[in-house]
Amino acid sequence: MRYVSTRGQAPVLDFEQAMMTGLARDGGLYLPETVPAMTRDQIAALAGLRYEEVALRVVTPYIGDSFTQDELRGAIARAYAGFDHVSRAPLIELAPGHHLLELFHGPTLAFKDFAMQLIGQLFQLALKRSGQRVAILGATSGDTGSAAIEAFRGLDNVDVFIMYPHGRVSEVQRRQMSTPADANVHALAVDGNFDDCQARLKDLFNDHGFRDEVGLAGVNSINWARVLAQIVYYFTAATSLGAPAREIDFTVPTGNFGDILAGSIAKQMGLPIGRLVVATNQNDILHRALSTGEYRVGTVAPSISPSMDIQVSSNFERALWLAYGRDGSAIGQLMEELKSGGFTISQGALEHLRETYVSGRASEAETSAMIATIREETGQVICPHTAVAVKVAREHIRAGVPMISLATAHPAKFPDAVEDAVGIRPPLPPHMADLFARDERITRIANDAEAIKSLILERRTA
Numbered sequence: 001m002r003y004v005s006t007r008g009q010a011p012v013l014d015f016e017q018a019m020m021t022g023l024a025r026d027g028g029l030y031l032p033e034t035v036p037a038m039t040r041d042q043i044a045a046l047a048g049l050r051y052e053e054v055a056l057r058v059v060t061p062y063i064g065d066s067f068t069q070d071e072l073r074g075a076i077a078r079a080y081a082g083f084d085h086v087s088r089a090p091l092i093e094l095a096p097g098h099h100l101l102e103l104f105h106g107p108t109l110a111f112k113d114f115a116m117q118l119i120g121q122l123f124q125l126a127l128k129r130s131g132q133r134v135a136i137l138g139a140t141s142g143d144t145g146s147a148a149i150e151a152f153r154g155l156d157n158v159d160v161f162i163m164y165p166h167g168r169v170s171e172v173q174r175r176q177m178s179t180p181a182d183a184n185v186h187a188l189a190v191d192g193n194f195d196d197c198q199a200r201l202k203d204l205f206n207d208h209g210f211r212d213e214v215g216l217a218g219v220n221s222i223n224w225a226r227v228l229a230q231i232v233y234y235f236t237a238a239t240s241l242g243a244p245a246r247e248i249d250f251t252v253p254t255g256n257f258g259d260i261l262a263g264s265i266a267k268q269m270g271l272p273i274g275r276l277v278v279a280t281n282q283n284d285i286l287h288r289a290l291s292t293g294e295y296r297v298g299t300v301a302p303s304i305s306p307s308m309d310i311q312v313s314s315n316f317e318r319a320l321w322l323a324y325g326r327d328g329s330a331i332g333q334l335m336e337e338l339k340s341g342g343f344t345i346s347q348g349a350l351e352h353l354r355e356t357y358v359s360g361r362a363s364e365a366e367t368s369a370m371i372a373t374i375r376e377e378t379g380q381v382i383c384p385h386t387a388v389a390v391k392v393a394r395e396h397i398r399a400g401v402p403m404i405s406l407a408t409a410h411p412a413k414f415p416d417a418v419e420d421a422v423g424i425r426p427p428l429p430p431h432m433a434d435l436f437a438r439d440e441r442i443t444r445i446a447n448d449a450e451a452i453k454s455l456i457l458e459r460r461t462a
């Protein structure tokens, strides 16, 4: 399997190289040159299999010679062994025809664990083989950071530097990043918003001298391996509701567009997904872009679903590349225009996008009201990101087509928003029960690439 950059100017790589490279050297994002199809029979055969077995079958065609089947099987087994639910991603019925896919049973209580735990295992295999040492740099609006830290903490050939927007993540999220005592973990509170963190991350990757000097690696959904691992649960969920014999719709609470992009790849592989519904909070650039064709960056407004407080949505570049017929120079041009605030999507590309995606948004009041409604109707307490999805999903449910909303985080990560909505603070699970008693270690840092570079050079141990 060969991987190509959305901007068409970077070397073509194999899976392991693409995973270790992260951001392509032309500033673009790697994608497989062709998406491997699964036959109807192959998809039907997934129903009822253990999550790990489905993962092996879905992921294998993308790996090429990078890892043996035994290595991959072992990595998958270790990745999901720590999840606290036997199904890994259980599906529960919220209302007739509307289901919740619970993606928060991993160690850090958000969907990020599905990919990060697997990447952690694959990185270790690759680094052991190459003898390389890396400095992982991540940007987070709250969940990617703790998942990355959990997957890489304590390794002696990896340092993990995580930038998060100071004051804009929940206290639980912050403590998940600031309390691990491992010397290779560095939580950086950046004076800016998530878009600033992600922009600085790309600045550092685009500085090839620095990148090579410290062995920079990325585990945001910039990294194709992240998206790949997230494809799997679309298959487990859809086949458990009758796919491929019937069509299934999904609603995905969306910010950086990695999770829903994974759904679109599952669809390209042959999974009969009808609609992929992009659900945004008040930071609704994606909803506006899909509705009007204008991708215009606004100001990031802090919300009660902070992990989706994103305006520059990294993986939308991958969706655009597919919609523009894989034209790297067209994408390069759009990304140049983005530097001045945005661009207009061509009519052809917009139509292509609309064949796959529909969209909606939830205001702050609607999000909070939906947490209360679901509690009232089902007794279930959902997190604010999930509430955004459920609110938008309800507007898009079609008769006879099951709708699956992705429950991307555990409500205990956002106790203030949940308490405001329903008057209760969901308890943290036992392994995190003493989170508020643990010591924190945070470095406050300016929104400045040079300052971040100096810090990495000074602190790296690997």
Ligand SMILES: Cc1ncc(COP(=O)(O)O)c(C=O)c1O
Residues within 6 Å of the ligand: 110, 111, 142, 143, 144, 221, 253, 254, 255, 256, 257, 258, 259, 260, 307, 308, 385, 408, 409
């Ligand atoms: C809890 C939660 N829900 C939804 C999202 C949005 O996912 P994506 O960035 O893949 O669109 C995020 C952040 O990634 C998140 O942490």
Ligand SMILES: N[C@@H](CCOP(=O)(O)O)C(=O)O
Residues within 6 Å of the ligand: 139, 140, 141, 142, 143, 144, 145, 219, 220, 221, 222, 255, 256, 258, 307, 308, 314
């Ligand atoms: N919501 C994310 C933002 C980064 O997304 P990623 O999927 O590109 O890592 C977060 O929680 O950090």
